[in-house]
Amino acid sequence: MAKILVVGGSLGGLFAANMLLRQGHDVTLLEKTIGSMDGRGAGIVTHDSLTEALRASGVTVDHTLGVPVTKRVTLGADGKSLGEMEFPQVLTSWSRLYHMLKESFPNERYLQGKAVKTVAQDAKKVQVLCEDGSQFEAELLIASDGIRSAVRAQIAPQIQPEYAGYIAWRGVCDEACLSNFTLDTLFNYFGFCLPNGEQMLGYPVAGSGNDTRPGKRRYNFVWYRPASEQEELVNLLTDNDGHYYPTGIPPLKVSWKNISHMRKVAQDILAPQYAEILEKTAAPFFQAIYDVRSEEIVFNRIALMGDAAFVGRPHVGMGVTKAGDEAMSITRHIAKLGATPEALSAYGNERLKLGQQVVARAQYLGRYMQAQGSKGTRDSENLKRNANTVMAETAIDLTDLLAQGKAVPESAH
Numbered sequence: 527m528a529k530i531l532v533v534g535g536s537l538g539g540l541f542a543a544n545m546l547l548r549q550g551h552d553v554t555l556l557e558k559t560i561g562s563m564d565g566r567g568a569g570i571v572t573h574d575s576l577t578e579a580l581r582a583s584g585v586t587v588d589h590t591l592g593v594p595v596t597k598r599v600t601l602g603a604d605g606k607s608l609g610e611m612e613f614p615q616v617l618t619s620w621s622r623l624y625h626m627l628k629e630s631f632p633n634e635r636y637l638q639g640k641a642v643k644t645v646a647q648d649a650k651k652v653q654v655l656c657e658d659g660s661q662f663e664a665e666l667l668i669a670s671d672g673i674r675s676a677v678r679a680q681i682a683p684q685i686q687p688e689y690a691g692y693i694a695w696r697g698v699c700d701e702a703c704l705s706n707f708t709l710d711t712l713f714n715y716f717g718f719c720l721p722n723g724e725q726m727l728g729y730p731v732a733g734s735g736n737d738t739r740p741g742k743r744r745y746n747f748v749w750y751r752p753a754s755e756q757e758e759l760v761n762l763l764t765d766n767d768g769h770y771y772p773t774g775i776p777p778l779k780v781s782w783k784n785i786s787h788m789r790k791v792a793q794d795i796l797a798p799q800y801a802e803i804l805e806k807t808a809a810p811f812f813q814a815i816y817d818v819r820s821e822e823i824v825f826n827r828i829a830l831m832g833d834a835a836f837v838g839r840p841h842v843g844m845g846v847t848k849a850g851d852e853a854m855s856i857t858r859h860i861a862k863l864g865a866t867p868e869a870l871s872a873y874g875n876e877r878l879k880l881g882q883q884v885v886a887r888a889q890y891l892g893r894y895m896q897a898q899g900s901k902g903t904r905d906s907e908n909l910k911r912n913a914n915t916v917m918a919e920t921a922i923d924l925t926d927l928l929a930q931g932k933a934v935p936e937s938a939h
Contacts, residue, residue, distance in 0.1 A: 843921025
């Protein structure tokens with residue numbers, strides 16, 4: 527039995543910690559926040575390998591995982607369908623997965639208020655010093671502490687998030703608030719709307735208390751909009767009191783003026799169903815979209831995984847699934863080679879190129895989105911072709927494409 531430290535108590539860290547604990551290791555998880563973590567109800571697209579990772583973490587996967595949909599639909603600005611596609615999927619939420627994984631992991635091993643200050647390693651061990659003065663030692667350290675990873679900043683400061691040139695407005699709207707028109711034409715589907723150079727998408731997820739009964743659910747949306755880094759993004763990241771949050775504004779601090787403007791634009795350019803959803807969403811928030819692409823994810827006794835290693839834009843709908851896959855890979859190599867640098871090196875050899883492919887795929891989908899209609903051509907044939915491409919390529923299972931090295935279509939190179 528080896529001592530293993532996992533840094534980051536979100537989904538990726540919980541996957542790794544649960545799997546390694548079940549393998550018999552002495553696992554301690556360090557999380558910087560105190561109290562229950564909140565995903566703002568953000569939606570998650572499930573794939574087969576995600577359910578496999580949940581089971582490997584000791585989670586029971588059944589019909590309560592999420593809300594099933596059978597097809598995708600794209601709406602025009604007038605609210606009418608531009609195209610439909612049969613596409614069965616189960617949609618869940620960040621908070622649902624977090625609670626499932628957290629319940630599977632012993633409380634006494636999940637330490638909160640542990641912000642990493644320094645990381646050091648020698649031939650036999652890794653040492654972590656936290657800002658509260660506590661120290662930890664282990665044979666291996668798995669860092670899954672997100673896009674602004676404190677561990678990565680120590681061991682690979684050259685790996686930096688790069689702004690993609692656009693943001694995503696997000697939120698969830700209670701099903702019970704919506705008109706019959708929106709419920710009938712959009713709510714039960716994975717839906718899209720494609721204004722010039724932008725993209726709106728959404729799908730149903732469980733409501734309060736993870737309730738998946740009709741009438742109790744919510745609609746989760748993501749609206750991608752361009753925002754210049756120097757002006758628009760700075761404005762969006764500034765609250766009503768003039769306080770600027772360069773690495774991300776807390777959801778409840780987003781300026782009401784920016785929310786009001788966003789809703790006004792929605793009325794002008796989105797399908798009325800989506801405009802209604804945005805109008806009736808109590809606390810919309812946004813995230814700036816970034817890429818993180820690592821050239822290396824293993825540093826002797828330390829491995830990066832999840833968003834600490836790679837961040838693919840959300841178009842791929844693969845972030846949580848990728849973290850689950852990486853946790854399974856780490857666990858499998860440790861089972862074979864022990865808690866050793868060799869095991870982490872084998873993980874790196876297996877997952878580095880795959881992670882880079884996911885980032886490239888996400889960049890391709892982002893470029894495709896931004897190019898739509900930018901020439902000013904919005905004829906109906908073009909719109910239908912765009913709708914079909916977007917429905918066929920967004921948030922799909924990439925397992926086979928990654929295995930073949932075809933995450934990005936040949937025509938896009």
